[in-house]
Amino acid sequence: xxxxxxxxxxxxxxxxxxxxxxxxxxxxxxxxxxxxxxxxxxxxxxxxxxxxxxxxxxxxxxxxxxxxxxxxxxxxxxxxxxxxxxxxxxxxxxxxxxxxxxxxxxxxxxxxxxxxxxxxxxxxxxxxxxxxxxxxxxxxxxxxxxxxxxxxxxxxxxxxxxxxxxxxxxxxxxxxxxxxxxxxxxxxxxxxxxxxxxxxxxxxxxxxxxxxxxxxxxxxxx
Numbered sequence: 001x002x003x004x005x006x007x008x009x010x011x012x013x014x015x016x017x018x019x020x021x022x023x024x025x026x027x028x029x030x031x032x033x034x035x036x037x038x039x040x041x042x043x044x045x046x047x048x049x050x051x052x053x054x055x056x057x058x059x060x061x062x063x064x065x066x067x068x069x070x071x072x073x074x075x076x077x078x079x080x081x082x083x084x085x086x087x088x089x090x091x092x093x094x095x096x097x098x099x100x101x102x103x104x105x106x107x108x109x110x111x112x113x114x115x116x117x118x119x120x121x122x123x124x125x126x127x128x129x130x131x132x133x134x135x136x137x138x139x140x141x142x143x144x145x146x147x148x149x150x151x152x153x154x155x156x157x158x159x160x161x162x163x164x165x166x167x168x169x170x171x172x173x174x175x176x177x178x179x180x181x182x183x184x185x186x187x188x189x190x191x192x193x194x195x196x197x198x199x200x201x202x203x204x205x206x207x208x209x210x211x212x213x214x215x216x217x218x219x220x221x222x
Contacts, residue, residue, distance in 0.1 A: 025171060028178035029150070033143050035185045041137030042198040043188050045085040048130035048145035050184055050218030052078055055123035055152055058221065062159075070107060070118035074098070074127045081130050086210040087194075087202025092135075099131050122152040137199070146181055153177050184218055 036044050056078055059071050077098035084091035102108055107119040118124060126148040133141035153173045160167055168176075188195065191214060194206055202210070 025174045025178055028175060028182065029146075032146050032178060032181050032185065035182070036142050036146070037139055039185070039188070040192065040196045041133075041139075042085065042195045043192060044139060044142035045081070045130070045134045045137070046188050046195060046198075046214065046218070047181075047184060048126070048133040048142040049078070049081050049085050050188075050215075051145040051149040051181070052123070052126035052130040053082070053215075053219040054221055055126045055149060057219065058152070058156065059121070059123040068118055068121050068124065070116075071121045071124040071127075074124055077131055078127045081127070081134050082211070082215055083207075084134050085198060086214065087198045087207035089199070089201035095131050095134055099128070099135060102128060122148045122155060149181065150174060150177055187214070187217060 036047065039047070056071070056075065059067060060075070077095065080091045080094035080098060084095055102119070107116055109116070119128065126145045129141045129145040129148065132138070133145065154170060157167055157170060157173060191210065194202065194210060198210075
């Protein structure tokens, strides 16, 4: 997704603002990726789960006829990702099974535009990235979940336009999303001591505390 930049030679205040916003969101995106690189794999997994949760909850709030069945079917997988990321090591099996079911389904294919597009929905893709981030502890999956949340900004604005609601500027909304992600990373960093051991399993009381203090905050769409 890119910002709209006025043509060469434009010198109006609007064009300068557009370029400034483009520079801002590109810098913010780079900052998110740098922070993710520096974090532990467990912290990245929690971040990816938060990004996926916000997209999933938005999708679930759509009118029933607009919801994608495949996306909705991934809710149990996302719940298992949360449980595992916050210290319940028994969730590993459920996440592994969920990813395997996707890999063996028609939604995982190399047919390009000739294949089903369901898994390319932002909420579905972010959920699958979060699951992979939990299982394989790779930085890239968390980065891709972040990018899906940014990609979804345009989709959200289109939906608001259909509801005839006042719309923020696309670039401003993109900046707001990335700023939200950085705030989420700040919050997660406060729990780094607990989360570094989460993949090995945490005491039940610690896991419950993390669910209360982290999952709710990271899931909020505000």
